[in-house]
Amino acid sequence: MPMQKFNKYGKPRGFHYGYVDKKGQFVIEPQYNMAMPFHEGVASVEKRDKWFFIDLSGQRISDTYDWIGVMNEGFASVVRNDKWGYIKRDGQLLTPLSFDYGLSFSEGMAAVRDNGKYGFVNDKGELVIPTVYEEAMPFYGGTACVKTGGKYGQINKDGTFTIDPVFERFFTFHESLSAVSHEGQYGYIDSNCNLVIPYQFDYAFKFCHGLARVYLNGKTGFITKQGEWIVEPVLQEAEDFKEGLAAVRQDERWGYIDTSGNMQIEPQFVHARSFSDGLAYIRTEDRGVFIDRDGEWQFEDTFEEILPFSEGLACALVKMTEPPSGDPVLASLDRLNTHWQQIRKLFANQSSVRSDLEQSLQQQTRYIDDFRNELAYWVVALPRTLTLEKVIQDLKIADVLDSLDEDIQNLVHSEIEFAISGDQVYRSTHFMLIEHADDAGNE
Structure with a gap:
């Protein structure tokens, strides 16, 4: 089978994500096909087509799924076999994996889709607002925007409309105002559905730090909650305010303005991102750099890709120049074999409780996944x-394999072959273990 040049995320083979600190040094070594920023102390990462959470030390702390969303308010959306559900921070299921789609939790509620319609579950996993809407957005300030009959309105947490669905476009309230559209123009309403800023903009965004970004006649500006211009629509581009500053492009160069509309960092960059965790990524003609709020350079970008900082760390993609250490593989293999011996003893003991056996088998499946991923x-x-x-030789595991149970030896050989070929293990590992353990109990 020819080796593919790119993984399914479009990243070159031989490149992996890790996490760097604010000095640009790796604190979690590159090892993931894909990785997301940290949020609430955890980050979702992917190895061998399986997603799981890691903590700030890089330790895996969850089961594996086909996808894991961002941890928010102690809950995260997960996907397995194309079905969505939610897990708690401790890894326990909050809801069954039964939905077609699910958004992140916000204010104790999460929008879910079932049979093409949206509703909401609460933080107890209960479907408290039926799936009857064409679209739904997260709750903010006690209300959420929904679409029904082709129009947008707003509901509260009881599912009662507080603003009737009469708008062509309606955004979730932020800082007490929401952008709405009518006959192709945008304005802003308050929570009582009063039009407080008239329809006049080509497009309008949410309020951040008391200001909103709007488009008018092909240019961008910022307005106050009274609809007054704090920055006239003269900017070529702009981002929303983050941490008190907004990236703006003027005369083909990017800089940063403060909430008074004053230029805090003069336009001088080829490109600029919003501030996050006290740092912002900018590009000059020949390099990428992270700067602080004073515009001072903190460290240069030497990576293939780097995402914004969050909770002190940033995902960074690098090319691997030498094989990684085989120690994690050996450690996971040792855990796998040790637990396997415990399973054999359980099955050999006629007084073992069936629930204990099944729980132990489920844990063994996780050990196999760990070994497979490493x-x-x-x-x-x-x-x-x-x-x-060559794998056995380079990992120096020949002696280790000779000491293993024959079943584990066979499993390890199969996993190595699968890893080399890139094929997937389609047979149920759990089913295979039950077969072998039953055989052990009958010896």
Whole structure:
């Protein structure tokens, strides 16, 4: 099978994500095919097509899924076999995986889609607002925007309309105002549906730090909640205010303005991102750099890609130049074999409780996943020609394999072959373990 040059996220093979600190140093080594920023102390990452959460030390703290969303308010959306649900921070299920789609939690509620319609679940996992809407947005300030009959309105947490669905476009309230559209123009209403800023803009965004970004006649400006211009529509581009500053482009150069409309960092950059966690990414003609709020350079970008900082760390993509350490593979293999021996003893003991056996088997499945992920990372981290024998030699696990139970030896050999070929293990690992453990109990 020819080796693909890119993974399914469009990233070159041999490149992996890790996490760097604000000095640009890796504190969680590159090892993931994809990684997301930290939020509430955890980040979702992907290895071998499986997503899971890690903590700030890089330790895996959840089961694996086909997808995991951002942790918000102690809950995260997860996907398995194309069905969505939610887990708690401790990894326990909040809801069954039964929905077609789900948004992040906000104010104790999350929008979910079932059979093409949206409703809301609460933080107890209960469907408290039926799935009857064509679209739904997160709750903010006790209300959420929904669409029904082709029009947008607003509901409260009881599902009662507080603003009737009469608008062509309606955004969730932010800082007590919401952008709405009528006959192709945008204005702002308050929570009583009073039009407080008349329809006049080509497009309008949410309020941040008391100001909103709007488009007018092909240019961008910022207005106050009274509809007054704090920055006239003369900017070529702009981002929303983040941490008190907004990135703006003027005369082909990017800089940053403060909430008074004054230029805090003069336009001088080819590109600029919003501030996050006290730093912002900018590009000059020849390099990328992170700057602080004073415009001082903090460290240069030497990565293939780097995302904004969050909770002190940023995801960074780098090319692997040498094979990673095999120690994590060996450690996961040792855990796998140790637990397997415990399972065999449980099955050999006629007095073992069935629920204990099944729980132990489920845990063994996780140990297999851990070993599979560590092995897959070690195999694909650096493009090179590998065989079963070479993997065993390079990982220095020949003696370890000889000491293992025969069933685990066979499993390890299969996993190595699968990792090299890139094929998936379609047979249920849980089913296979039950077969072998039952055989052990009958010996």
